[in-house]
Amino acid sequence: MNISDRLVALRREMECENIDIYIVPTDDYHQSEYVGEFFKCRQFISGFTGSAGIAAVTLDKAGLWTDGRYFIQAEHELSGSGITLYRSGEPGVDTLDEFLEKELPEGGVIGFDGRTAGVNTGKRFAMAAIKKNGTVSYRKDLIGRIWADRPGLPEEKVWLLEEKYSGESCTSKLERVRQKMKESSADVHLLSSLDDIAWLLNIRGGDIAYCPLVLSYLLLFEDHAELFADADKFPENVREELGKNNVILKPYDGIYAAVSSLPSGITILIDPERVNYTLYKSIPEGTGIIEKENPEVMMKCMKNDIEISNIRNAHIKDAVAHTRFMYWLKTAFAADGQCADSVIKDPQSAAPFTEISVSDKLEAFRAEEEGYLGASFAPISAFGSHGAIVHYSASPASDAVLTKGKMLLTDTGGHYREGSTDITRTVALGEISTKEKEDFTLVARAMLRLMNTVFLHGCSGANLDCIAREVFWKERVNFNHGTGHGVGYLLNVHESPVNFRWKEGTTPAPALERNMIISDEPGIYIEGSHGIRLENILLVCEDGENEYGRFMHFEPLTYVPIDLDALLPERMTAAERNMLNCYHSEVYKNVSPYLNEKERIWLKQYTRPV
Secondary structure, three states, rough: OOOHHHHHHHHHHHHHHHOOOOEEEEOOOOOOOOOOHHHOHOOOOOOOOOOOEEEEEEEEEEEEEOOOOHHHHHHHHHOOOOEEEEEEOOOOOOHHHHHHHHOOOOOEEEEEEEOOOHHHHHHHHHHHHHHOEEEOEOOOOHHHHHHOOOOOOOOOEEOOHHHHOOOHHHHHHHHHHHHHHHHOOOEEEEOOOOHHHHHOOOOOOEEOEOOOOOOOOEEEEEOOOEEEHHHHHHHHHHHHHHHHHOOEEHHHHHHHHHOOOOOOOOOEOOOOOOOHHHHHHOOOOEEEEOOOOOHHHHHOOOOOHHHHHHHHHHHHHHHHHHHHHHHHHHHHHHHOOOOOOOEEEEEOOOOOOOOHHHHHHHHHHHHHHEEEEEEOOOOOOEEEHHHOOOOOOOOOOOOOOOOOOOOEEEEOOEEEEOOOOOOOEEEOOOOOOOHHHHHHHHHHHHHHHHHHOOOOOOOHHHHHHHHHHHHHHHHOOOOOOOOOOOOOOOOOOOOEEEEEEEOOOOOOOOOOOOEEEEEOOEEOOOOOOEEEEEEEEEEEEEEEEEOEEEEEEEOOOOOOOOOOOHHOOHHHOOOHHHHHHHHHHHHHHHHHHHHHHHHHHHHHHHHHOO
16 A cells, blocks of 8 residues: 555544544654564654654644654655645644644544553643543554554564673662662552663663664562563573562563552552553552653663773774774775766775665674674765755665765764764765865864863753854854764663753753763754764763862763865864864774774874864
């Protein structure tokens, strides 16, 4: 079925169930950022493949809401589908709540699969229905009814993350969380967020692409825990380790009955941002509900010293792979006899370089590093005008051939036993325009200024984001995404709630604490021409304390050169040039010992002072 046929089929089911508006979120049953193939209902009904968005379908209209990262992509993918793109946050654009108020008839019904909506989202839909004296229907998966060839749930095996990598035993983590439960007077703690469960139990899996997590729920009691997951995925050694901590395995879909049958009079701790609406509505009446952020959230954001030591090693490995990739790409382009027709070709196979082929090559360099487990998110390899699509994903249909005089943007990362990485570099392929160099220099200045910031303890990313954006705002330009996000340790590469974001969301960013890890990735995007983003991962460090307070600074974990071929040093201040030179000195010191002679000579040239 094409998208139009799918909408017809969905509307037929809506009429059978007397549903006036059916909402399809992006989420799985665990409010994950990335979802497995089984859960891609919003993609199925809309054709939009981005990782963020929500669709709403009435009997005669359909809309999709997404943020600024995906405007260009969504416009292209929704073309001809009959679905209207609503650009979230743009002036004059109805929010989903405003759409519901306009489109829901008096006494109407809003339908959605409550397992795919968080507690607060479900409550919003319920309030929207109440305003029209209507109701919600949250127990019907209408997409599942019409998705004939829906993929099955994954069957990847679970494995243990040894303490030499995690830095803390499961026993210790359980004790810390139970102490937080006592402080909140909670008898039981319901966990649905996959990264929180994986962190707490020191388990990893492969149930979601790019996220080494296990589809599961957890009920944590004072003296035991019940883990709801597919038991067939748990090898004997994992079962034994869980058993040592009195963690009992139960069927994955048994969580709803277990919650419904909790004894009356108890108090349950849930995170409304990380528990689905159906689970919430399953809690028996008379149960005390404490709605607050999971204690695991901040615990896992503040890495321990063993994790930090491991993460530094992971980033060195990643830097070696990425630097070797840059050397390979630059020298292949510059080789005698190449590019006579403006097309960059592999010097060995003579096949044209494309977005996908060079991305595969970068992945191959990473795979040569010891302990490499795979990509930490879907790689972005965007040439020329594709770079202006913030979350572009090359496909066989869009796979651009690399040619002279344009830039290649790669936003990629890897999971290693020692941790996870995320890096963006934009490189010039030959001589690029002055405008592109000006924009590249602007982005480099912003990234360097934020990376070198010293700040008082208590500042959050919301306080510091303007340090990166200031150089953009002075030029009266901006970028429609956050400047940075937290990074998990072999969990989610985008780890909330740590961020650099000048606009506070529904949950304010926490203060930046020692051993938090955050990305620094400003960018500029010129539709139809080019996109530039540079990203380093930063470690939050103590800087010292005096009569003025306790100061903090950042340490870069990423050590990959910034392309001097695309830079205009004369557009930088002396202080900014010094920042770049100091950074490049560290790049050479950290990476060069792992390169061969030709690669070291190249790196020396590409980290020269400016």
